[in-house]
Amino acid sequence: MYRPLQLRLTIKRWKSNEAIQNFIQQNQSIAQSSVFQGTLYEHTVMRELQYKLAMTKLQNTGGANDKGVDIKGCWPIGKIYDTMNGILQLDSLAIPKRCQANGAIFKPYRHKMATEAQLKVLVQCKAFRSSKVAPREFRELVGTFVSMVPSTQRNKTIIMMCSPNMLTREGITLINSVRMPLIYLRIEMLQPEGTGYNLVDSGKLLNYYENDYAAQFLQGCGIKEWLKLAMFNKS
Template sequence: MLMELSYLPKQSKKYLKGYNGLSITNFMFATRISRVARLLNTRNEPKSRVEDIGSIIVNKSVTNGLNSNESLKLKDKLTSKGTRPRGRPRKPTPVTVIDKFNSVISYLEYVKYKKMKVTSSVFMGTFYELQVKEFLEENLKIKSTIHQGGSNDKGIDINAIWNPTTIFNNQRHTNDGDSTKKYETVNMKRVKPIVLRSNKTLKLFVQCKCFNTSKIAPKLIREIKGSCQEYFRKNGNSAVFMLVSTNGFTKVGREDFDKAQIPLIYVKFTKPRLIDARYPYDAKGWETGTIKGMYFNPLAVAMFKGLDWINFTTKLV
């Protein structure tokens, strides 16, 4: 302002003849004052801000004139569930839906509710897995069993905790060969038999294959080794993998099974059969699958050395 007061009179004398410097200066000063006032007014005015409330955009200038309670009511009204939902509304879920099953009986109830066909491969695969699970719990005394079969089971249908020595509580453990030998060397690996370990508990992984005519091929053995190779690498021989199937091996599949660097057990278990068509959703209408034999690869033989599995399997069959 001071610079303008001192500068404008000189300009007025040079370019605006007929007017004295004081009157022109007063005129320009008043104009400048009005411009500054307008500028200050615009700076003091609240800026319009946009706030995103969920999926609704609210201009803050709309709520500036309202008090806090009114602005909160406006936001609640805009964001309330009464707004129009997108897409088709969800159907209410009945309370009686059975979403979980962990036994043959509960699975048959689930299938009956869902009106599934008992001839489908999906039904038979899950039904087979649950029958195997109940067989292992009853005869091999496995504990903490979890059935996780499905499309995303990563090659493992059942996992559990297993102490194999509990099966032979009434039987004296045999020691074949040198009793002072604590380790067995199989396939370039050292294995300590379970009967010589202080902790005899194993992690058991089970995969079930309810084949119609197919046999266990090398591809399946590679998938098994890939699904649990990392666990065996970190934990050593503290686990065993069991493959349960309705059919046997191909020639190359048997060779890969024996050469595997993890302990593998094969169990032949028959497919359940519907014997009474009047009761497809009742356990009494089905003939339960039965065990037909067990086979250990060399690494598993060394791990279970001292336990009489031959007589045990003969009694089951």
């Protein structure tokens, strides 16, 4: 049944906040703990990944034995590509058959999209209120990727780091030096409001940054344009 655009968007936002609301209600007894705040941030990140980047099958895997991965899921980038192609004619872009980054040679995802419908995503969340993510955290993330993802799957998997803070210059240099597709997302923490949290005007995706490898690998897919034009509000 057809629904007016604004009503469809309201329903979509409500569904994306439902898991967060359930988590808050079920964990009131530990609401002041760092464990609560960390898990709340993971749920906030999942909301933004699902709503803003059209990711699916997201699972919160954070815990004592998470091996450095807090969220796993799938990214059917074809949805983003199809939408942006209709606007920007992305299929007219000349995407090279092979690219190179830091000595690694690989095929851009655009040339594999027809046979590989979606990418896997591994996400690490750092709910730092004040301190920025240091190079040490990125080195640990790279180690996690190497240990968890077989070499045959490394161009089928995107690794992400999420934090409320901007990248440091050292962090940018480090992630641009690695031979794997890595994306940094700056996502706010939810802000308290009354006896709960502001689920409407806080916890938003603020910045999306692809390292050099990811920028080559995902070229011509329209992801940055999708975010810039806020197409997630229109799909």
